[in-house]
Amino acid sequence: xxxxxxxxxxxxxxxxxxxxxxxxxxxxxxxxxxxxxxxxxxxxxxxxxxxxxxxxxxxxxxxxxxxxxxxxxxxxxxxxxxxxxxxxxxxxxxxxxxxxxxxxxxxxxxxxxxxxxxxxxxxxxxxxxxxxxxxxxxxxxxxxxxxxxxxxxxxxxxxxxxxxxxxxxxxxxxxxxxxxxxxxxxxxxxxxxxxxxxxxxxxxxxxxxxxxxxxxxxxxxxxxxxxxxxxxxxxxxxxxxxxxxxxxxxxxxxxxxxxxxxxxxxxxxxxxxxxxxxxxxxxxxxxxxxxxxxxxxxxxxxxxxxxxxxxxxxxxxxxxxxxxxxxxxxxxxxxxxxxxxxxxxxxxxxxxxxxxxxxxxxxxxxxxxxxxxxxxxxxxxxxxxxxxxxxxxxxxxxxxxxxxxxxxxxxxxxxxxxxxxxxxxxxxxxxxxxxxxxxxxxxxxxxxxxxxxxxxxxxxxxxx
Amino acid sequence: xxxxxxxxxxxxxxxxxxxxxxxxxxxxxxxxxxxxxxxxxxxxxxxxxxxxxxxxxxxxxxxxxxxxxxxxxxxxxxxxxxxxxxxxxxxxxxxxxxxxxxxxxxxxxxxxxxxxxxxxxxxxxxxxxxxxxxxxxxxxxxxxxxxxxxxxxxxxxxxxxxxxxxxxxxxxxxxxxxxxxxxxxxxxxxxxxxxxxxxxxxxxxxxxxxxxxxxxxxxxxxxxxxxxxxxxxxxxxxxxxxxxxxxxxxxxxxxxxxxxxxxxxxxxxxxxxxxxxxxxxxxxxxxxxxxxxxxxxxxxxxxxxxxxxxxxxxxxxxxxxxxxxxxxxxxxxxxxxxxxxxxxxxxxxxxxxxxxxxxxxxxxxxxxxxxxxxxxxxxxxxxxxxxxxxxxxxxxxxxxxxxxxxxxxxxxxxxxxxxxxxxxxxxxxxxxxxxxxxxxxxxxxxxxxxxxxxxxxxxxxxxx
Numbered sequence: 001x002x003x004x005x006x007x008x009x010x011x012x013x014x015x016x017x018x019x020x021x022x023x024x025x026x027x028x029x030x031x032x033x034x035x036x037x038x039x040x041x042x043x044x045x046x047x048x049x050x051x052x053x054x055x056x057x058x059x060x061x062x063x064x065x066x067x068x069x070x071x072x073x074x075x076x077x078x079x080x081x082x083x084x085x086x087x088x089x090x091x092x093x094x095x096x097x098x099x100x101x102x103x104x105x106x107x108x109x110x111x112x113x114x115x116x117x118x119x120x121x122x123x124x125x126x127x128x129x130x131x132x133x134x135x136x137x138x139x140x141x142x143x144x145x146x147x148x149x150x151x152x153x154x155x156x157x158x159x160x161x162x163x164x165x166x167x168x169x170x171x172x173x174x175x176x177x178x179x180x181x182x183x184x185x186x187x188x189x190x191x192x193x194x195x196x197x198x199x200x201x202x203x204x205x206x207x208x209x210x211x212x213x214x215x216x217x218x219x220x221x222x223x224x225x226x227x228x229x230x231x232x233x234x235x236x237x238x239x240x241x242x243x244x245x246x247x248x249x250x251x252x253x254x255x256x257x258x259x260x261x262x263x264x265x266x267x268x269x270x271x272x273x274x275x276x277x278x279x280x281x282x283x284x285x286x287x288x289x290x291x292x293x294x295x296x297x298x299x300x301x302x303x304x305x306x307x308x309x310x311x312x313x314x315x316x317x318x319x320x321x322x323x324x325x326x327x328x329x330x331x332x333x334x335x336x337x338x339x340x341x342x343x344x345x346x347x348x349x350x351x352x353x354x355x356x357x358x359x360x361x362x363x364x365x366x367x368x369x370x371x372x373x374x375x376x377x378x379x380x381x382x383x384x385x386x387x388x389x390x391x392x393x394x395x396x397x398x399x400x401x402x403x404x405x406x407x408x409x410x411x412x413x414x415x416x417x418x419x420x421x422x423x424x425x426x427x428x429x430x431x432x433x434x435x436x437x438x439x440x441x442x443x444x445x446x447x448x449x450x451x452x453x454x455x456x457x458x459x460x461x462x463x464x
Numbered sequence: 465x466x467x468x469x470x471x472x473x474x475x476x477x478x479x480x481x482x483x484x485x486x487x488x489x490x491x492x493x494x495x496x497x498x499x500x501x502x503x504x505x506x507x508x509x510x511x512x513x514x515x516x517x518x519x520x521x522x523x524x525x526x527x528x529x530x531x532x533x534x535x536x537x538x539x540x541x542x543x544x545x546x547x548x549x550x551x552x553x554x555x556x557x558x559x560x561x562x563x564x565x566x567x568x569x570x571x572x573x574x575x576x577x578x579x580x581x582x583x584x585x586x587x588x589x590x591x592x593x594x595x596x597x598x599x600x601x602x603x604x605x606x607x608x609x610x611x612x613x614x615x616x617x618x619x620x621x622x623x624x625x626x627x628x629x630x631x632x633x634x635x636x637x638x639x640x641x642x643x644x645x646x647x648x649x650x651x652x653x654x655x656x657x658x659x660x661x662x663x664x665x666x667x668x669x670x671x672x673x674x675x676x677x678x679x680x681x682x683x684x685x686x687x688x689x690x691x692x693x694x695x696x697x698x699x700x701x702x703x704x705x706x707x708x709x710x711x712x713x714x715x716x717x718x719x720x721x722x723x724x725x726x727x728x729x730x731x732x733x734x735x736x737x738x739x740x741x742x743x744x745x746x747x748x749x750x751x752x753x754x755x756x757x758x759x760x761x762x763x764x765x766x767x768x769x770x771x772x773x774x775x776x777x778x779x780x781x782x783x784x785x786x787x788x789x790x791x792x793x794x795x796x797x798x799x800x801x802x803x804x805x806x807x808x809x810x811x812x813x814x815x816x817x818x819x820x821x822x823x824x825x826x827x828x829x830x831x832x833x834x835x836x837x838x839x840x841x842x843x844x845x846x847x848x849x850x851x852x853x854x855x856x857x858x859x860x861x862x863x864x865x866x867x868x869x870x871x872x873x874x875x876x877x878x879x880x881x882x883x884x885x886x887x888x889x890x891x892x893x894x895x896x897x898x899x900x901x902x903x904x905x906x907x908x909x910x911x912x913x914x915x916x917x918x919x920x921x922x923x924x925x926x927x928x
Contacts, residue, residue, distance in 0.1 A: 016733060021648075059539075062530065062538040063535070071527070074522075076518075076724075078518035080515060081724065113751075114748050116747065120746060124485070126483055128485045128487075142749065145742070216479050254544075260545065262749075279488075284577040284581045288726040290754070
């Protein structure tokens with residue numbers, strides 16, 4: 001062995017880099033994951049993570065359920081299991097989906113290592129480098145690195161208070177088609193969207209599944225929070241409207257039970273499910289049977305609906321506290337969404353503020369949020385932020401928002417003292433119909449997206 | 465919604481297929497995973513799986529440890545954790561690696577969802593379609609679908625009783641280099657190899673890490689069974705010889721504790737580890753903190769070495785039972801390896817027997833094994849099989865081997881009654897030095913591999 005060579009030099013780094021795959025060179029880090037290391041410090045108030053409050057789950061229940069799990073089959077809980085998941089867990093999933101009016105056959109299910117793995121496996125199964133994924137703008141910041149690692153071109157469709165603007169999505173699909181590009185799937189979080197907190201209206205849901213059927217496109221419906229509704233009537237899932245023809249449904253135990261179990265699931269059309277299963281075999285063989293056995297014990301011996309009901313009460317109060325605090329502390333021109341459920345809301349500060357810069361200042365006062373750019377692949381979202389209201393207590397929410405408001409106002413005052421008097425605040429004609437962030441101007445598909453919209457092109461075609 | 469269309473027709477299947485990625489079209493199923501569904505039937509004796517005997521872990525211990533885990537931090541066990549793993553689990557890993565004489569810094573570790581995820585992430589980080597992976601022949605059947613899903617070209621190096629023939633590997637590297645191809649990594653299981661059961665000799669280990677350093681190639685050292693040695697002296701890990709410069713080390717709790725936890729780890733050079741971490745973020749965020757907390761509780765409150773010692777005694781007896789049964793029941797010309805540890809051995813039947821065909825007959829008598837072709841990407845291994853001796857009891861091993869011997873002998877008698885008298889059995893000059901299976905004749909790199917070996921080429925070069 002040559003031990004005389006210096007180690008970890010720049011030359012070493014280059015040497016390894018030469019062995020990396022092309023996807024590795026474009027892989028990005030998840031903004032939330034990076035922040036997690038910082039926000040682990042106890043003095044930091046984190047409104048950044050997507051953390052449920054796991055302290056609501058009684059410690060003595062963990063012990064009691066684990067004891068039951070041991071009695072009912074310790075050897076099985078410790079052993080490898082089938083790739084598609086334990087039958088007992090699939091029965092729990094059927095019950096959870098039924099509670100959202102979505103019947104499913106256990107044979108159409110794949111138990112996964114959290115909902116994140118469904119996103120990864122769907123990309124693995126469908127996406128070649130350069131393929132198009134249609135997503136919401138903003139989209140789940142954790143989906144961005146998954147899409148990037150498969151070298152996808154992501155097109156993000158504007159959202160308003162009624163969720164993704166499906167008519168604009170149709171325009172984009174037309175333009176892509178004109179450019180010879182067919183998206184591999186449409187990614188959406190219809191309920192209490194992460195990060196925007198808005199919910200897709202019923203007419204848009206119906207139209208979205210119609211469009212998918214007409215154009216034979218797959219939809220990935222990500223529904224982690226559907227049961228965490230704090231007001232208003234539940235809306236049908238896309239899968240229940242589509243009956244499982246073009247919709248791949250993503251569910252998870254993370255938000256109704258515990259994310260530390262790392263258990264989610266996919267319900268997918270047979271030919272797709274089969275490929276997701278093959279992908280999972282190669283990736284991790286099967287998800288933890290130990291965690292799966294705990295879920296089965298929980299559903300057998302506890303009232304899972306009561307636990308969700310308790311979470312709903314807790315998070316509803318926290319949401320209300322945050323909405324009040326935002327109204328009180330954010331700069332006057334700021335806008336924010338009013339989620340009917342879920343864990344997040346989306347706040348947009350005056351244009352001249354950059355939330356990535358603001359985060360550094362906020363961290364110096366021990367408060368964290370997810371800057372808006374993490375939810376886009378094209379640089380948008382620069383004056384927005386995602387705020388979580390489920391992970392910390394009421395007083396902490398108030399204090400966290402107060403500090404964010406303080407640094408935002410200070411920065412705004414500073415900028416305006418340099419730039420002169422403040423411009424008139426932009427107010428949309430109908431705030432409920434206003435897009436959350438501006439239009440895309442950059443990114444791999446900007447050229448396609450700058451094509452004239454459908455009406456104008458039809459007119460041109462007709463004129464020929 | 466159009467509900468009048470017939471569903472799941474051939475046209476539907478085609479429609480979905482058009483949306484699949486190119487990798488999906490070449491994805492293969494894991495032979496063991498397929499067999500798992502069959503071998504779950506209680507009447508089937510499975511010598512196919514890679515199952516440890518989890519019934520040796522006392523059920524009351526699962527309950528007691530889970531209770532401790534709940535007391536020590538239920539909220540943390542149920543919450544998301546850092547992508548690289550809980551600090552307490554990294555401390556356990558440091559202790560396990562120290563027991564194999566392999567010092568490691570916790571900062572060089574990534575906790576993964578089983579060892580399988582390390583293979584997947586290493587491929588994700590390093591392999592573009594068409595890139596070369598050098599592996600042993602036979603190789604771990606579960607690595608084959610992982611390699612395939614990244615569209616790698618796999619070159620398999622023959623093995624003998626002393627493990628991978630490193631001199632032949634050097635020849636292959638020369639030929640690849642002459643063809644302008646640099647392998648992305650060399651995949652090896654040095655201890656009690658899966659599936660061959662052989663162990664790489666010390667001089668070959670030293671040479672392998674030398675070659676890696678000289679040629680600046682990464683090595684993936686897969687070491688799930690190192691602590692399960694039943695005889696002979698432990699040999700140094702490749703990582704301890706290389707000091708973490710070009711070796712990525714894969715470890716797992718599956719074989720020393722329980723596979724149902726789905727927890728393994730990678731120890732890798734810094735620049736590689738960073739990319740593995742990015743890949744994991746996008747794939748499943750983090751591995752189950754619930755399972756990780758259980759591991760931490762087990763190491764804190766039990767003597768993990770005693771449990772491994774108990775497994776060693778149990779599996780040693782089962783190995784001996786299987787070796788005796790094979791000597792008694794397999795056809796006279798059959799050969800099989802004598803593993804010094806681990807879970808598997810490799811049996812090679814007379815050439816005219818095809819173990820894929822034989823498996824169908826064996827299953828009709830309720831006994832299963834992994835056919836040898838599953839351990840190759842080039843069609844080799846047709847008369848070999850992998851047998852597991854850890855998963856079932858002693859009487860069951862005897863009966864399973866008896867049935868396999870019976871169907872093998874019947875099939876052999878049948879073939880020879882058709883084809884005339886048996887040919888003289890081929891016996892290598894030195895059986896210990898004989899390669900386990902024949903040379904590669906097919907596969908994507910067969911042309912490269914059919915180039916003349918190094919000596920002859922040097923002679924030719926010199927003659928020019």
